[in-house]
Amino acid sequence: MPDGLQYWTLDEVAECLPVGDELYRKLWKLLDDCTTITPIGGDGSNGTVEYPDARLGITEDDKARQWWNKITPDEQAKVCKAWEERF
Numbered sequence: 018m019p020d021g022l023q024y025w026t027l028d029e030v031a032e033c034l035p036v037g038d039e040l041y042r043k044l045w046k047l048l049d050d051c052t053t054i055t056p057i058g059g060d061g062s063n064g065t066v067e068y069p070d071a072r073l074g075i076t077e078d079d080k081a082r083q084w085w086n087k088i089t090p091d092e093q094a095k096v097c098k099a100w101e102e103r104f
Contacts, residue, residue: 018097034096034103043088047088
């Protein structure tokens with residue numbers, strides 16, 4: 018896994034990296050299966066967070082470190098290639 022990707026959520030990878038349509042759909046499906054999701058920005062109510070630093074934890078199961086082994090080696094290679102193209 019590329020350094021820094023461990024903090025990215027499934028939806029961030031799907032929406033911000035050119036991973037292709039099939040993997041895009043799979044990532045969103047994996048997100049549906051998550052039980053602890055990184056809170057989205059907000060005012061602190063309803064599980065939201067105001068400051069982006071609160072999103073840097075890696076315990077939520079929508080973070081790459083948690084879902085990386087749920088995608089195939091070929092899909093991992095696609096994500097790595099997309100990451101390299103972006104950065």
